[in-house]
Amino acid sequence: MVRPTLITGLVAAAYSAVAVANKVPGAYIVELEVGHDHAAVLDNINGEASTRMVLDYKLFRGLSFQFHNIQAAEKRSKEIAAMPAVKQMWPVRVVPRQSIDGALVVDTTQDSKVVKRNDILPKDTFAPHMMTQVDRLRAKGITGKGVKVALVDSGIDFTHPALGNGCFGKGCLVSIWY
Numbered sequence: 001m002v003r004p005t006l007i008t009g010l011v012a013a014a015y016s017a018v019a020v021a022n023k024v025p026g027a028y029i030v031e032l033e034v035g036h037d038h039a040a041v042l043d044n045i046n047g048e049a050s051t052r053m054v055l056d057y058k059l060f061r062g063l064s065f066q067f068h069n070i071q072a073a074e075k076r077s078k079e080i081a082a083m084p085a086v087k088q089m090w091p092v093r094v095v096p097r098q099s100i101d102g103a104l105v106v107d108t109t110q111d112s113k114v115v116k117r118n119d120i121l122p123k124d125t126f127a128p129h130m131m132t133q134v135d136r137l138r139a140k141g142i143t144g145k146g147v148k149v150a151l152v153d154s155g156i157d158f159t160h161p162a163l164g165n166g167c168f169g170k171g172c173l174v175s176i177w178y
Helices: 004-021 038-045 070-081 127-131 134-139
Strands: 023-032 049-056 061-067 086-093
Touching: 023 038, 023 070, 038 049, 038 061, 038 070, 061 070, 070 086, 127 134
Parallel strands: none
Antiparallel strands: 023 061, 023 086, 049 061
C-alpha cells in the first residue's frame, strides 16, 4: 500500500513544477492600497524594471512591470510586496490558449459553396426545445412556417412595431381580426 503522504508529496511537487513553468520570469502585477499612487512603486523600481502597464480603474488600481535582472527579481519582489502602498502582488503567468481542434472553419473565398446554417450547426440541443419536444418536430422538418396563431384576448395593438406597425391583412403578422 502506498502511503498517502507520499502521493500527496508527489502531487504537490508536480503542481508546483507546472506553476513555476507558466510564470514569466521577473514579471509582476502589483495592486495598490486605496489612496496610494503608482509613483511610490515606480520610484522604487526606477531603472531596475520596465513598466509593462499602469492600471487605474475603479475596481483595480495597480501596475505591471518586468525586472531586467531576473536573478535578483525574487528578492526585489519581496521588498516591493512589503511596501505600505502595495496591497497584493502576483507573478505574471502565461495562460495557454484553448485548442481549437475540431472547430469548424468555413472557407469564405468567393468561389466557396454557400453553406446553409443547418448544415454546420449541430442538432437542436436547447434544453427547453428538448423538454417540449420541439427538437423532434425540427428533425422532421416542421418549423412552424405557415402556421397561424389565434389569440383569444381583449385585443392587441397591431400598430406596435413588433406586430407590423399597423400592417393588417394578407401577408402581415396580424391577418384576421374579429
